[in-house]
Amino acid sequence: MIEIKGVHKSFGDLEVLKGIDLTVNRGEVVSIIGASGSGKSTLLYCINAIESINKGNIIVDGIDVHDKKTDINALRQNLGMVFQQWNSFPHLTVLENAALAPQVVKGFSKEKAEEIATKELKHVGLGDKLHEYPTKMSGGQQQRLAIARALAMEPPYMLFDEVTSALDPELVGEVLDTLRLLRDDGMTMICVTHEIAFAKEVSDKVAFFHEGLIEEIGTPQEVLDNPQKERTQQFLSKVL
């Protein structure tokens, strides 16, 4: 379970998170929507401790992420993250990209790491690209590689930060299909996304962020089909 309690985050004078409370249970898919600059992505970075927080707590399976005593690298192994930009490692093959972290972080043997990596790469449909270099692949393929690379650490949670926004429109579908696949596997996911239709289809909960606060949260039917707040209605009317 991921528990987010009263989280505040500022960049200098700019307060981007103004007290966020959110709970994500095992097996749940939570989508976060909202305008650019509403703090959606920052929250994900704070969950993964890539950004520090100023106030509040983020607790993953009982462990306080921002406690100084927490072994953050150990914790990150439980939180797979995929970014807007796929950040493939250009000097490694597809297989090496996915097998590296299991090997050097978890200490698995090369064989074991490659076995897991191969399984995950096949899962996302890159089984025929194992020995190619990512720089030669399309954005969609590289993004699926990034997903497989995170999955190869076998994390119970996955965080997705606008994983389709940097893609050409015709490549969005294949990445969303991969996310659907993960939902069907029962993966716990937090997806920051602009794909409202997708959020509606896969999510258990949808949270609408506005200026650093959760303006409205509930089931997709509640938030997307019958939004109660005026700001949510305005946002949806703009993007739908």
Next chain:
Amino acid sequence: MDNYEFHWNVVFDAFPQLLTGAFTTVHVSVLSMLVGIIIAVLLALGKMSETKVFYHIANIWIEIARNTPALFLIYMAYFGLGAYGIHLSPYVSVFSALVFINAGYLAETFRGGFQSIPKTQYSAAKSLGMNNIKVYRYIILPQMFRRIYHPMTNQFVWSILMSSLGILVGMNELSGETQRLQSTSFRTLEFFMVAAVMYYVITKLVLLAADLIAKKVFKGEIS
């Protein structure tokens, strides 16, 4: 030209000495590269350091190395330090000047290579649970090495060519040795033609070896 007769025999007889000279050329270049690389790493770190003292030392070293002639630095080592009673041999003078310059140029190469790796590579590796050492060991340094490899090869070739300035302080590397040999035989043209060919061959061999190593080590294309 009609009056000039080429005499190659004297050059062929002296070929072992020329080879010894060539060996010294390679020797001083390799050594000055190795020491230069170590200092360059420190200078690059200094140039990126927040500590003012380190930054300024690195900056001054780099700018002097890049903005003064190699011959000036060789003379500084050979004649200049003499004023302090430090008398360096021709080899050490040329070696120190090459180290000084290589370190200065390579420091900027290293810094540029480091800064060209996107910060997102760092966060991507971190998000997989890697600690700082692992991020550098597996992600940052391998990519950096690919980017600095060609500039480093060029710097090595430059060192080989510039070590020929040893001729002006009486060093016995290829040029100096050639100078010494021709002065007793007066076959200047023949001797220096052979020396030119030898330099050409040495630089080509270095570039060839560098290419082969690159093909073996960097299997991956990097854009």
Next chain:
Amino acid sequence: MNLFTPLSWNDAGFILTGILNTVYISVIAIVVGSLLGLLIGFIRAESNKTVNVFLGAVLDVLRSVPLIIQLILFSTFIGVMGFPLPPFVTGSIILSLYTMAFMSEVFRSGFNSVPVSMVKASRSLGMNYLQTVRYIRIPIGMRAVFPSWIGVALSVIKDSALVSVIGYMELLRTAEQLISRTQQPLMILIGVGLFYFMISYPLSRYGKYIERKMEI
């Protein structure tokens, strides 16, 4: 100030001649080398593979043999031929050719950096081949490689010190002679180093500044 006493006004004049000679031969080499380099660079950007391989091999020799050896070889060669030339002329010829070898690569990549679409667009405006070269490809291509051009020019100024090997009285050679007469190596050398630095440093900063400006 004691350190200065062995140096007379005559010596100052002597050093000044060295400075002027360094500037003189550097400017000639940069100007002639750039013009020849522009021509060769253009030919290389335009021509087929055979011509390119041949030209590339010739230029490669100029870049793979130490400048000092080239200077000695050429001056010996013309001496043997029976047309000895003054060191200044010999030095200018070799330094210019050496500069050309590097400049041609700079300009070639400049020409290659001009997008084909831009050339097509100017042709569609009715410009002929020479006009596109004159008004589009040279200005745009040369602007792109201006920082590299500065880099090569600076290395030519520094390499001009090597012309001393054939007896040209440039700055470092005058310094060396002064040192052997006055036994004041440190003072003289630091002065000489400062001169090179004061020319090279501002120009290299300017080159970096232009480079950064072009990136944005």
